[in-house]
Amino acid sequence: MTHHEELPLEGYDQMTVGTIRDAIRSLDxxxxxxxxxxxxxxADRPxxxxxxxxxxxxxxxxxEPTEGEPPSVSPSAQPRGKQKVGPETTAEPIIPPAHGVPTGHRPRQGPRR
Structure with missing residues (x-):
């Protein structure tokens, strides 16, 4: 088979294992x-x-194959879990503590001689 459009599932080569598992249920x-x-x-994925x-x-x-159209993946589809990044999705900045010993917490010293 040389042409991907001959495959029974549109976008098959871009499908994840989970999508394939669901999609093949509608095939004979x-x-x-x-x-x-x-x-x-x-791909030869075991x-x-x-x-x-x-x-x-x-x-x-x-x-029996399930009813309905199998899911497909278009090459331009955004992968699952990916979201746009912008000011509304940016995390609060992390301000690290100053270097050195924090105020009020001094190392324990032994007796002076």
Missing amino acids: EEQLQKLLEHEHSH LVKEIMTNRMVELSAGA
Whole structure:
């Protein structure tokens, strides 16, 4: 397979393992096999291959693909957890204590001789 648009999941190569786990539930055996072959010849991620193989077993045992469109990831989509940084999201500045011994806390001294 040479063209990514032939894959049953749009944006597959940018998907995280968790997204793939959810997305493949809507695929049938033929579509899942196509993705598994793509995974073997490209990223070859062991966990993704295991998830897909387990789903293939479920489908062959009688499980049905879930209804609805599978999630997709557009290449321009911002990764989950990333937020814009600006004055409203900036943390309060940390002012470190002055160097030396803090006032009122002197080291214990032994008896003078």
